[in-house]
Amino acid sequence: MQSSFIHTISERKWAQWLLILLITLIWGYSWVLMKDALRYMGPYTFSALRFGTGAATMLTIVWLLRVGRPPKSAISHLIVVGILQTSVVFLLVMYALKFIDAGKSSLLLYSMPLWSGLLAAFFLREKISALRWGGVGLGVAGLLVVMGADALSRQSAEVLWGEFLIVLAAVSWGASNIYYRLKLGELSKLQVNAYQMLFGTIGITLVAWFAEGGETVVWTAESVYYVLFTGVLASALCFTVWFMLLSVVDMIGATMPSLLVPVFGLFFGWLLLGEVLTASVLIGSTLILSGVWLSSVRR
Template sequence: MEQWFKQKWFQWMLILLVTILWGYSWILMKDALQYMGPFTFSALRFVTGAAAMLLIVWLLRAGRPPRSALPHLIVVGILQTSVVFILVMYALKFIDAGKSSLLLYSMPLWSGLLAAIFLRERISKLRWGGVGLGIVGLLIVMGADALSQQSKDVIIGELLIILAAVSWGASNVYYRLKLSDLPKLQVNAYQMLFGTIAIALVSWIAEGGEPVVWTPESVYYVLFTGVLASAFCFTIWFMLLGHLDMIGATMPSLLVPVFGLFFGWLLLGEVLTVSVVVGSALILSGVFLANIKREH
């Protein structure tokens, strides 16, 4: 199997599979709100996902992290799992799935900015241009909604998604500072576990008395997003990281919102307005440029 991961065609096949599954999962996350509250769904998804991740860690004999790493794993779990998906799922009550995926995957822009501040990474003019281009794209998407007199809830939902993207970017920087020496698969499993505990607590406080409608569809949504979109996709992705070049590492951030917008249009009938299309092009171009690193 290790030999296969070194083959370019196999890498790109897996990248395409993972990004399609991640893009499609946005549709399920949106539709799941018909059956349960947003925090309850996140808790069920990540209980399932964390259990599957821990099983994978055990099967692959990845081991347990040292005790000294546990506080840092808790911080990453709160930033990357708890905050991101509490905000995202709540915001999905008000805004389209495709637009939500687009706004969340502005994350590399915020990662770059935070890395420049906290990791002292130098940012080239090209990368600064990418950050600026992406932010202009965000302003176009949100500004068009504000000018078209969208409800206040839509604007607040968009701001929550962007805040989630910033939190995700912060978790990446914190990981680089405190956990980069640990195996990536181990980090993801345990941060997901700790993040799930926080989500479950929020769910119990905010939605503890609300019913969950169990149907074949709602069970499918929980299992797909928990086992496939979370545990399976992240496992495959971490196994690929050791073999991917810069373009390969950038592609998932570019493709997920593309598939999210496509599936939102195809399956949920979401409208692709001119502002969303133009803003998408600018954001994705900005993400691409912001992740280019010149070789010295």
């Protein structure tokens, strides 16, 4: 099944770009659902439900594709990646969404390639070219524009704290990428994603139990839709298709999600939640996305 799908899309360039556009569109739209889900349940509870559903779906896909179980020697490394990439990132993100807009949150989180590149230079001894240093500089300047403008406009301390937590989540995501390359580079990406999501979900569930165990979850058709869409479609199915696409798309295609997801996040936040696109957000997003693109370019 997996090989036939890869063979089919490898011969159809239009199908590759259509799938990339669809995946990034879904990921961008998911930020609106993550924000609005806070009307029905606590941030940690939503994350536990979302990734619990996503992990169950991913493990089912791994079983159907006969990918197999990871070796015992990889379990401890998968736990570390799960904590860094799923537990830490989305505990911080969902808490921060209580205070800041969905679109701005997506923009700040997808500064991840900047931190990933810097960490790769330190831990993997990757050489950073002048072009990539310029990209890092642009990205950091964009972050300063967004966060600095909020500080100067006397935004509440909660907003500034939320923005800092999102950036910290981006650093954690970047660190998980480095750890993956150091310890799990030989494993199937589908296998890694399924099991790191499982272990990450366990971490989130423990936090949700202790922090929100007594809080009521409001179950409606809308809240169920939010959990299923972000868990099954955005977290499991989109990642499965994306990992298959990685074997056939070129470098430009591989960097597109980092560029398009926050763009769609900002657009859907403005369209569906009425979030205001200030001049600082537009200027900062241009700088950050330009920096991400330059940092991702390979000669």
